[in-house]
Amino acid sequence: MIDQKNNIELSIVIPCLDEAETIEICIKKAKKFLLTNNISGEIVVGDNGSKDGSIEIIEKNGARLVHINKKGYGAALMGAIEASRGKFIIMGDADDSYDFSNLMPYILKLREGYDLVMGNRFKGGIKKGAMPFLHKYLGNPVLSFIGRLFFKIKIRDFHCGLRGFRKDSIKKLELRTTGMEFASEMVVKSSIFKLKITEVPTILSKDGRSRPPHLRTWRDGWRHLKFLLMYSPKWLFFYPGMFFFLLSTLFFILISINPIHAKELTFDLHTLTYCGAGIILSYQILSFSFLSRIYAINQGLIPVEKKFLNIFNFFNLEKGLLAGIFIFILGFLSSLNLFMDWRQEGYGNINDLNVSFRVLIPSVVMIIVGIQTIFLSFLSSIIGTIQNIKFLDE
Known part of the structure; x- marks a missing residue:
């Protein structure tokens, strides 16, 4: 039921930039989830200019490919979200750190009427080597605390890359940031505009890539903090x-x-x-x-x-x-x-x-x-x- 063009309930959106090592397994897990749970859905990959063969792998595995010319994590996601056809959207990284075959907790919360369902890696579990020490004990806890303090949000993990939402609700927020701070913007504006938000436990695994991640600790941490200050x-x-x-x-x-x-x-x-x-x-x-x-x-x-x-x-x-x-x-x-x-x-x-x-x-x-x-x-x-x-x- 993946290829139905009408009445699609779920679009699984994945941003991609040179993820040839892991994009295939992410697509396969997402396909397995849709088929196993009999969910009418699609897999949409927003490619940000890959040159390592990722595009060919995406097309070979039957996912919808959306070319995003504007650079940045947020830009890739916004382009793919705009092109998606599902009532619900679940977005996740292409590095195989999140399990796309276990998305039912998100679907159930969305069906209950929540507008945004955040993953909580600290409740679900962070496997050994999955998150750098500074991110685990300083960056994420501090930025999440600031977010809760500034915007009165009960979410404990502001920066989880696996999250689900209603497309129509998030579209009304007119999200604008093109970088990593896109994750903060979505949560902050959802709170400001009084959307219904909850979270579910999510397991974070060590990513399957041999290269370093695109995330830069201090640069992207500052961009998140700067965004939180500018919106408060x-x-x-x-x-x-x-x-x-x-x-x-x-x-x-x-x-x-x-x-x-x-x-x-x-x-x-x-x-x-x-x-x-x-x-x-x-x-x-x-x-x-x-x-x-x-x-x-x-x-x-x-x-x-x-x-x-x-x-x-x-x-x-x-x-x-x-x-x-x-x-x-x-x-x-x-x-x-x-x-x-x-x-x-x-x-x-x-x-x-x-x-x-x-x-x-x-x-x-x-x-x-x-x-x-x-x-x-x-x-x-x-x-x-x-x-x-x-x-x-x-």
Whole structure:
């Protein structure tokens, strides 16, 4: 029942780049699974420019071959997924590290209504030599933990290469990354768009190739981490920005009133200056959080939430301008008062620099923050036309 063109339930998708040593056994295992379980399906191989005879082996074994010109793991998968005809898709690597003859746990979960079914190699078992030490005890656990923390996903193995999903559900996510970070993008966006996700135990075996894998530990690890940060403005910008803003503001206010003495240490004007710089810098970081979220929504990278839309509509251009002008005027009037005092001194040396700088530094901070608020209001209005977008909680 593999060759039926209509009413195909499952497409088994395999990315390929010079996998002549193992692609045949993967195709044979996939065929055996379809026949043994009487599943209407197909095997689709997305070839990324193989030159070692892989193409001939694919054609000889009766799998559908899709030529993908754009390089990259993600590009090969996206091309093959687009060409597939199945209601469900199970994707897996072509190195024989995953058992294509044992895919029923994925099918059962998909039939239950799950949109994405992830494999969990740490539950299923990692055979000796199947995963490098750094990947097993550092890379995968750390990146998976960050993913769970940032996106509130209960998946324990973010980067398992064997996973199943509903084609129509994943297609709505408009996945874009072409490299190894494609694996993270699928999980992250599935969570952001509230797809139904689960995982099943999966055994990882040592791959059957004699050559090194395409995966590069540090390069691809950084690409995964970079993707997780870019898709989480809260953790990249908002939380660090808010922490430093509150901390800087607290000490700024306290030192503005009186120096802080701690045994032999005295925190005074120098610390006040750094706290003022901290307020300005953290305010910029918070601005980046707001702007990046607006941009991501308008680009379709993340859905819009009603609570964010309410905040965006409340802090409109006019209110932002008024707030910025008000803060600027406070700083300007404070500076003007200092100038008048200096004028009374005949523009000479200021007698009490300590008192003067306790006014000068807050004045400068307010002037800068006021100007930033004015231009932030304009920029957010320029890039922030949020309309005709489906709400996340509808």
